[in-house]
Amino acid sequence: MSVILRAKSISKQYRLGKVGTGTLGDDLKRFWCSITGKEDPFLNVGAVNNRNSITNEDYVWALRDINFEVKQGEVLGIIGNNGAGKSTLLKILSRVTSPTTGSIKTKGRIASLLEVGTGFHGELTGRENIFMNGAVLGMTRAEIKSKLDEIIAFSGCEMYIDTPVKRYSSGMTVRLGFAVAAHLEPEILVVDEVLAVGDAEFQKKAIGKMQDLSTGEGRTVLFVSHNMSSIKGLCTKSIVLESGKLVFEGKTDNAVDFYLNKNKTLSRDFFVDKVKRKQNYIKSIKVNTSKNGFHEFNEDLSIEIIIYCFNKIKEPAVSYQILNNENIPIIHELILKSELAFGEGKGFYKLTSKINNLKLYEGDYSLNVYFADNFSKNTFDKLFEVCHFKIFNSDKRPYYWQKGSALYKENDTKWFISKITDERFA
Missing domain, CATH: 3.40.50.300 (P-loop containing nucleotide triphosphate hydrolases)
Structure with a gap:
């Protein structure tokens, strides 16, 4: 065929914020290079297009050398x-x-x-x-x-x-x-x-x-x-x-x-520099599986979420979804301040969600995580398709749990919250 x-070598660069280079002199320099056949001098700069990071660059490469x-x-x-x-x-x-x-x-x-x-x-x-x-x-x-x-x-x-x-x-x-x-x-x-x-x-x-x-x-x-x-x-x-x-x-x-x-890791650290930006955000997520990335059917699973609160939040809410290998949410867990107090003041908070005897069919799973104010309905931070892990069935699986059947949840979830004073998070 x-x-x-x-x-061939497809790249696409966008400017963050205002259109143009930001100064008349730089705009004239770019124009002069274009009419003389020289390479645009501003193509030599630009950050990688990663929505989970912060950049000080004025340009970002949406595509690079495809x-x-x-x-x-x-x-x-x-x-x-x-x-x-x-x-x-x-x-x-x-x-x-x-x-x-x-x-x-x-x-x-x-x-x-x-x-x-x-x-x-x-x-x-x-x-x-x-x-x-x-x-x-x-x-x-x-x-x-x-x-x-x-x-x-x-x-x-x-x-x-x-x-x-x-x-x-x-x-x-x-x-x-x-x-x-x-x-x-x-x-x-x-x-x-x-x-x-x-x-x-x-x-x-x-x-x-x-x-x-x-x-x-x-x-x-x-x-x-x-x-x-x-x-x-x-x-x-x-x-x-x-x-x-x-x-x-x-x-x-x-x-x-x-x-x-790809990046099948059970823990992720995000936005370590956001403290300087005075925002509420998700610092890290960790999934504690039974066997280093593989989780056995009917075993307890805990998920640790560390958030940073820049100031007191009226009704903080943290939730996560467990997605199957088609990125369809099959479990949604939520914790509110009315259930366990957190977000009372500035600082880091560790929220641990423990699912007792997790029952899911074998396959690949990942998380969506959200941090919001339930009072104002303002979402501070959200992360998608992170912390991949795999469920495998063992002799603990009942005979009626046939592979390929409909997804099923029969789980008991408990939340635990603590404020972090460790200097590493300051």
């Missing part, structure tokens, strides 16, 4: 945490924005579905938007008309097809947008996580359509999703992005395993 898309190829008929999965650069990459591939350095070479038309309502005009009806999108893709009116009935039927929006799109729900907009993008015969179809807005029935139909496009019609699909089951079921090849860099490229099963096991 021939290469239909090639990304190289890959996609062959005709391949379905490429793009995997990574929030903020890894997935959507930025798709915008560059779709020509929504241009790369700071590097080049993209493609053959044929590209249809994109990057967010709800991409390319739609709210005042136009669904039918009119179909013709407008087709024209943008370079199709004739006759070509669009021949596909019109099929597009409308696939979207399930027959009743509202002559209603302005601004009155559509987000789910209806996604349905119609995907139907248009998939049926107007692009050589490359680019789909972001937007399909998650649709219901389960439509997601299944959309994934089936993408499979038909790649296997039956030889078209290429680029697919971003946090649903690892969808990635495994659809994609023939995947890449993993981390902090704007490509860290893995290969078979999808290997890519998913790499992503789920």
